[in-house]
Amino acid sequence: MLSVVLAALALTMFAGASFGMVGAPTVRKAAQVTYKMAVITDVGGLNDHGFNQAANAGRLQVEKKLGFQTRVYDTRTSAERLPNLQAAAQAGYQLVFGTGFFMGDPLDKVAPKFPDVKFAGIDVNYNTDLPSKPANVRGIQFKEQEAGYLVGYMAGLVLKQQPGPDIASAIGANTVPAIVRYFGGYRAGVKKADPKATVILSYANDPTFSDQAKCKEVALNQISQKTQIIFAVAGGCGLGALDQAKAQGLWGIGVDSDQLYLGPEMLTSALKDVAKAVYLTSQEFKKSPANFKTGFNKVFNVKNGGIGYGKVSAKLKNRAAIIKKVNAIKKLIAAGKIVPPAK
Amino acid sequence: MYQRAGGIVTPLITALFAFVVGGLVVVATTGKNPLSTYRAIFDGTGLNWLFPWVSGVARHDAALNLQQTLLVMAPLMLTGLAVAFAFRCGLFNIGGQGQYTVGTVVAVQTGIWFASMPKPAHILIAIVLATLAGAVWAGIAGVLRATVGAHEVITTIMLNWIALWVASYLVGFGGPLQDKRFGAVNPNTPDIVASAKLPVFWGDPQLQGLHIGFFIALAALVVFWIVLSRTTLGYEVRAVGFNAEAARYSGINVPRSYFLAMAISGAFAGLAGAIDLLGWEFHLDLTVVQSSQIGFFGIAVALLGRNSAVGVFFASLVFAALLNGTSARALDPSIFDPQLAGNLTRIIQGLVVLFVGADLLVVYLWQARRKLGLVGRDGLEPGKEPAAS
Numbered sequence: 184m185l186s187v188v189l190a191a192l193a194l195t196m197f198a199g200a201s202f203g204m205v206g207a208p209t210v211r212k213a214a215q216v217t218y219k220m221a222v223i224t225d226v227g228g229l230n231d232h233g234f235n236q237a238a239n240a241g242r243l244q245v246e247k248k249l250g251f252q253t254r255v256y257d258t259r260t261s262a263e264r265l266p267n268l269q270a271a272a273q274a275g276y277q278l279v280f281g282t283g284f285f286m287g288d289p290l291d292k293v294a295p296k297f298p299d300v301k302f303a304g305i306d307v308n309y310n311t312d313l314p315s316k317p318a319n320v321r322g323i324q325f326k327e328q329e330a331g332y333l334v335g336y337m338a339g340l341v342l343k344q345q346p347g348p349d350i351a352s353a354i355g356a357n358t359v360p361a362i363v364r365y366f367g368g369y370r371a372g373v374k375k376a377d378p379k380a381t382v383i384l385s386y387a388n389d390p391t392f393s394d395q396a397k398c399k400e401v402a403l404n405q406i407s408q409k410t411q412i413i414f415a416v417a418g419g420c421g422l423g424a425l426d427q428a429k430a431q432g433l434w435g436i437g438v439d440s441d442q443l444y445l446g447p448e449m450l451t452s453a454l455k456d457v458a459k460a461v462y463l464t465s466q467e468f469k470k471s472p473a474n475f476k477t478g479f480n481k482v483f484n485v486k487n488g489g490i491g492y493g494k495v496s497a498k499l500k501n502r503a504a505i506i507k508k509v510n511a512i513k514k515l516i517a518a519g520k521i522v523p524p525a526k
Numbered sequence: 527m528y529q530r531a532g533g534i535v536t537p538l539i540t541a542l543f544a545f546v547v548g549g550l551v552v553v554a555t556t557g558k559n560p561l562s563t564y565r566a567i568f569d570g571t572g573l574n575w576l577f578p579w580v581s582g583v584a585r586h587d588a589a590l591n592l593q594q595t596l597l598v599m600a601p602l603m604l605t606g607l608a609v610a611f612a613f614r615c616g617l618f619n620i621g622g623q624g625q626y627t628v629g630t631v632v633a634v635q636t637g638i639w640f641a642s643m644p645k646p647a648h649i650l651i652a653i654v655l656a657t658l659a660g661a662v663w664a665g666i667a668g669v670l671r672a673t674v675g676a677h678e679v680i681t682t683i684m685l686n687w688i689a690l691w692v693a694s695y696l697v698g699f700g701g702p703l704q705d706k707r708f709g710a711v712n713p714n715t716p717d718i719v720a721s722a723k724l725p726v727f728w729g730d731p732q733l734q735g736l737h738i739g740f741f742i743a744l745a746a747l748v749v750f751w752i753v754l755s756r757t758t759l760g761y762e763v764r765a766v767g768f769n770a771e772a773a774r775y776s777g778i779n780v781p782r783s784y785f786l787a788m789a790i791s792g793a794f795a796g797l798a799g800a801i802d803l804l805g806w807e808f809h810l811d812l813t814v815v816q817s818s819q820i821g822f823f824g825i826a827v828a829l830l831g832r833n834s835a836v837g838v839f840f841a842s843l844v845f846a847a848l849l850n851g852t853s854a855r856a857l858d859p860s861i862f863d864p865q866l867a868g869n870l871t872r873i874i875q876g877l878v879v880l881f882v883g884a885d886l887l888v889v890y891l892w893q894a895r896r897k898l899g900l901v902g903r904d905g906l907e908p909g910k911e912p913a914a915s
């Protein structure tokens with residue numbers, strides 16, 4: 184009986200095999216592929232609603248609009264970080280992105296072995312994360328404080344126009360520098376629009392960015408202090424806070440990517456556009472690979488489009504007027520007339 | 527005769543079943559030939575390096591892949607042993623992951639301290655301390671089982687979480703082990719000093735080459751076999767595993783065996799953490815602490831390896847090969863979606879565990895052959911399960 188079962192299974196498999204042959208893949212090749220770019224994501228997966236997903240979205244844009252030949256190397260365990268980077272460099276990709284600051288260490292080791300390949304580390308700080316200072320790596324950093332300032336300014340305007348106490352708050356997962364920067368900009372932005380306003384800033388102390396219960400607890404605490412708008416700067420953890428804001432009929436503000444899909448209670452989102460950073464960096468590479476500068480931190484900000492704010496809730500009163508005012512501030516930041524504080 | 531055959535045949539059939547069903551999954555999801563997918567996975571493992579006709583660039587790539595496969599295999603062997611040893615005493619050690627984590631934490635701290643020590647002494651002290659830490663961590667569960675009878679499944683799972691969160695705190699933001707030098711702010715520890723790093727014997731030491739931890743793991747297999755098969759302690763452990771009541775009646779100190787079996791189990795897992803950390807990780811970061819699955823893979827390794835040293839060797843090779851062979855760099859994304867590639871490992875792993883759990887079914891089918899008249903009656907003892915060997 185066993186052999187019968189096995190034989191049946193084997194037959195099915197070979198049947199499948201021959202079907203597979205019929206639909207054998209024709210090698211997809213764009214007309215004139217000149218450049219090759221690869222993205223190495225970090226542990227977390229391609230559907231993480233965050234960093235990895237955004238970097239991969241950027242890669243797809245690069246493939247479509249810039250005509251690069253691209254490939255994503257999905258890293259599943261920490262043991263794969265370095266081999267994936269190495270494999271991409273070996274496979275002839277001229278521009279290789281590593282996403283997340285944990286890529287700093289593998290970049291530090293792999294990059295010197297492939298001097299002809301250009302590497303870019305998203306959220307990798309060239310000055311602190313790469314001890315051997317490889318000359319062919321570019322750090323990519325973001326001015327999160329500018330995004331914080333923009334959504335803070337909008338929150339301030341909303342506080343002023345709606346009844347109730349002028350109190351806004353923000354919840355950070357923990358004290359990573361990016362969150363500290365968001366906070367600094369946010370507080371200054373709220374105060375700029377509404378000098379009387381109180382800003383409550385709290386940390387959920389969640390090292391994982393994923394514990395929704397922790398952010399929810401902090402949100403409840405802030406709600407008891409009469410906050411009207413909650414800016415969740417905490418990845419997956421923040422979803423718990425936004426959920427709580429929604430339940431209480433308060434405004435929520437999303438972070439990193441456009442989170443308006445969570446519902447009309449979302450005022451807007453502070454954007455840190457990783458996809459755009461990947462796109463702009465590749466564009467720069469395409470212009471002149473020989474002159475593609477490395478060995479420094481490329482900073483993305485409002486001015487070059489890597490930072491901004493997302494779609495604004497359709498439920499907001501005086502929506503057009505508020506957007507106009509925020510855009511005016513955005514121009515001032517881009518022009519360097521307003522410099523949001525980094526903490 | 528039958529028992530011997532069943533001992534080898536059952537895991538083979540189990541693995542074969544898992545691969546066949548995995549192949550069906552490949553057909554169902556991609557519509558592509560599963561054999562060519564398996565071929566790509568096989569090449570990704572680097573095992574084609576063993577074929578003398580592979581040469582040139584292919585051979586170079588195969589060597590790199592094989593280094594990574596063996597690099598993953600070494601800790602899998604050890605966490606597999608950690609589960610297997612406890613199993614032989616009738617205990618189910620699910621705490622391999624926690625014991626592994628404790629081992630990595632102790633190894634990283636020891637690797638940072640004692641910076642002035644000569645290399646062999648530094649490595650030795652780091653390995654010994656990490657191994658002891660793993661033993662202590664599992665020993666807690668052993669003591670609880672031996673004294674108050676708290677079930678080790680519950681306690682080891684709880685200890686996993688304690689290890690996970692304590693380690694997260696230690697290496698995380700603001701934690702005492704976090705690297706705060708040079709303005710670094712990431713949730714990871716500094717690197718261990720050069721004298722604590724295990725020598726690399728194959729590949730580039732800078733690029734995660736294969737370190738001597740592989741031989742340490744092989745040595746552990748031998749130790750496992752000797753302790754279980756050639757010592758009084760091993761005899762007692764196995765006796766307790768077969769029947770605790772009978773063992774007690776014959777004068778064996780059962781609580782002592784429980785404790786020692788757990789402690790030795792934990793030592794294997796702690797050693798796994800030590801060789802990973804001293805061999806290629808060199809520092810501990812938050813994602814490693816939170817996302818490492820090596821200890822849990824050890825359960826599948828022990829199950830497929832039927833708790834024997836030789837079995838664990840081959841089972842860890844199978845799982846390491848699967849893990850490495852299905853990595854995104856081994857499979858062409860235009861043919862095989864990288865997300866699917868990663869999940870194929872999990873599917874096959876799940877199927878292996880499922881089929882091993884259902885080994886009675888396999889035994890039943892094995893015996894059913896006789897009823898179908900496919901084999902003669904000779905040598906078959908009906909109703910007897912194959913013993914772990």
